[in-house]
Amino acid sequence: MNIYRVGWLAKLLALITMGFLMLPLAAVIPVSFTGKRYLSMPEGDWSLRHYITLFHSSEWIGSIMNSAIVAISAALLATLLSTAFVIAVWYRNNKWTRWLIGLCMLPLIVPPVVSAMVLYFMTTNVSRIAPGLGYDSLPGVILAHTLLIVPFGVINMLVAISRVDRRIELAARNLGAGLWQTTWMVLLPNLRLSMLTTFLLCFILSWEEIAVTLFITSWEVITLPRQIWSGLRDNVDPVVAAISTLLIILTLTLLFLRMAIQGWRAAQRH
Numbered sequence: 001m002n003i004y005r006v007g008w009l010a011k012l013l014a015l016i017t018m019g020f021l022m023l024p025l026a027a028v029i030p031v032s033f034t035g036k037r038y039l040s041m042p043e044g045d046w047s048l049r050h051y052i053t054l055f056h057s058s059e060w061i062g063s064i065m066n067s068a069i070v071a072i073s074a075a076l077l078a079t080l081l082s083t084a085f086v087i088a089v090w091y092r093n094n095k096w097t098r099w100l101i102g103l104c105m106l107p108l109i110v111p112p113v114v115s116a117m118v119l120y121f122m123t124t125n126v127s128r129i130a131p132g133l134g135y136d137s138l139p140g141v142i143l144a145h146t147l148l149i150v151p152f153g154v155i156n157m158l159v160a161i162s163r164v165d166r167r168i169e170l171a172a173r174n175l176g177a178g179l180w181q182t183t184w185m186v187l188l189p190n191l192r193l194s195m196l197t198t199f200l201l202c203f204i205l206s207w208e209e210i211a212v213t214l215f216i217t218s219w220e221v222i223t224l225p226r227q228i229w230s231g232l233r234d235n236v237d238p239v240v241a242a243i244s245t246l247l248i249i250l251t252l253t254l255l256f257l258r259m260a261i262q263g264w265r266a267a268q269r270h
Contacts, residue, residue: 032241063227074145082153160194
């Protein structure tokens with residue numbers, strides 16, 4: 001079969017798959033321009049009222065800020081913990097480290113509701129000792145999200161560190177480098193890109209988390225997913241469609257920007 005025909009067929013299948021996945025998201029966009037107070041398709045009455053409401057609502061702006069603070073903090077903590085864990089495992093490669101890896105992966109097989117209940121009891125108990133660090137507090141939500149997303153960060157970092165050649169450690173040691181020098185000057189530079197991707201992965205997981213957040217928050221801390229959930233549960237607020245449209249546009253913009261940068265770099269190499 002002609003290789004060019006196979007290439008075009010693969011591209012066609014990719015476009016069809018992308019269109020199938022984007023269709024439900026695309027349906028949200030016209031709903032955000034409805035002039036009615038409930039979710040519905042606009043019937044000649046296209047309006048920006050819900051976007052105006054979004055940018056003038058302290059509740060929505062506050063929920064976006066809370067989600068940003070929680071996601072950035074939790075992603076940073078999860079990245080640091082994951083990196084420290086895999087480096088320790090890499091240095092101490094024995095049968096016990098395999099048990100530690102299995103123990104770290106255990107939260108992945110636990111249903112989200114069970115994890116949410118465990119974190120609920122944990123944060124409520126912490127609140128009895130330190131009220132500002134437990135239930136319905138930003139530090140409490142950050143801690144819960146960190147515990148939830150660390151296993152995903154560990155998986156990503158384990159894959160990355162498995163590609164590191166152990167001979168570079170031996171070479172550094174033979175040249176007189178100590179443990180900390182080897183870690184900071186040899187190992188971590190080889191993990192920088194993986195740490196960045198781990199941070200982005202953990203950020204996305206924390207940003208979209210809703211199940212645990214519903215269990216460990218009440219009125220003080222409202223994240224964006226919780227605000228969207230409240231808008232759909234209470235009055236089916238079309239502002240939900242407006243914020244969803246903005247998130248879709250932001251995601252597509254970042255995707256096309258990344259593709260443009262990759263294309264520019266490829267052109268520079270040639």
